[in-house]
Amino acid sequence: MGLQEQVKFMTGCWAIWERRNKAIFEDGEWRADLVVRRVRDLVCEMAENWSLDERRIHGVVDDDGGWKRPESEALKVNIDAAVIAEVGVGLGAVCRNDRGEVVWCAVEQGTVEMDPAEAEAAAILHGLKEARWMNNSRVILEGDCSNVIHDLQQQRKGRGSIYLIYNDIYAICNFFDSISFTWTRRNFNKVAHELAHLRPWSIGTRRWPFRWKSLM
Template sequence: MDVSCPICCCEVETCLHFARGCGWVGGLWDGLELEVKTKVGYERVREWVEDVWQDYDEGQRELFMVGLWAAWERRNKMVFENKPVQIDPVIRRVRELMREVKEGIVGGFDDAGQKGEGTGSDMEGGRGGWRPPREGFVKINVDAGVKEGCGTGLGIICRDEQGGVLWGWAERRWEVMEPRVAEAEAEAIFLGIHKAKALGYSAVIMESDCKVVVDELRMYSKGRSDLHMVVHDIVELSKDLDSVVWSLVSRKFNRVAHELAHFSPMGESISFDRNSIPICIANVVVGDLSYNI
């Protein structure tokens, strides 16, 4: 049995080697601009972590722990799923996770890794809800509603930094083949990016409550499945924008898109702007704004 590090293949893989001795992880620390102690003499990884911990402030400690988790996640994807271990995607994932923690948009998801209610995160004195994008961005929320015999519904809503509705779209289709949630959600994201590009928006935060799709976008790798094909199209299209953030949210923070995905009659689509918001989502839009007063 080969016990060498599966990434660098230079030494026996131990927790201590992985966290501080492997050159690949060293590149991650450099990319995150974290100085880590490299002196010899540690017998256990805990001793090293405690030593490093003393030199960090609170923000660096959070970044360090998220970095460790993301590095181990990527290592496992390489070993068990034959995914590449490039540094840049891991650094981007760490930065995005840190942003989500700070903005309070990390929700809970079911064991299947797809869509679940989740508890979300408490914000502003125990209240939690949808938040407008930061300055210079628009935020697009998408959702797909799939039910056998009832077709597939797609819902998309785009809002500005004040929470105002810029545009939205909904459609319900009859699926000849058995519909699949992840592919439908990915198609909604593609349509959202396509519309944003057409309207000239260059900085987009894309929010979805489908973990499978968000993970595929964050850790993009080519594949031959239907989902991979749509994800590939999304990634290629998003290259025309200046900035795109893939954000995973709890379903309760994605209520407007959810309502739209279940609104449109079979075989029909609707589009609207701030002057023609459907009655079915008006109260939900106002409710989202109330969290930010």
């Protein structure tokens, strides 16, 4: 078994263990399709450093050209979270229109302790709060954490601290005319990623509204 096969095998074992823990301690649900989805997404993330030939051999090939523009009159908000040991959590959000122009971006940084999934959910809530503050009515919320995005698409409920964040997300969704959640690969979410890791670190929220065309 080659190195990449070993990595995929270990990734599968980890995904099964992760789903088992969630079923026992959080939502009580065991579904094989969620494990398969998680394995696929993790392999896609790891494959970012593989050559094109390696990606083709292992069936991990990009089926699109990167970040996609939203439909006319809609806005797409990309979000990401950074959990930095001994520092805190950073939440980044960037909003673009159907021409690919940056409408606004924002970052919130704090010292609260969260696990990565909770931080991703908090980043989504942060992005939606900023969209509401900017009076955006039709929003596509996009992130690279497949488990959290899938939970929100299914409006999943359960026990545990992450579901308290989900409940806040469901509540704020009522203030939008149109809202949807989509997953994207990490390498198509780089601006939000950089915002979440923004330096210098500054506790609180920083916002930047834009009125000019910006690179995607």
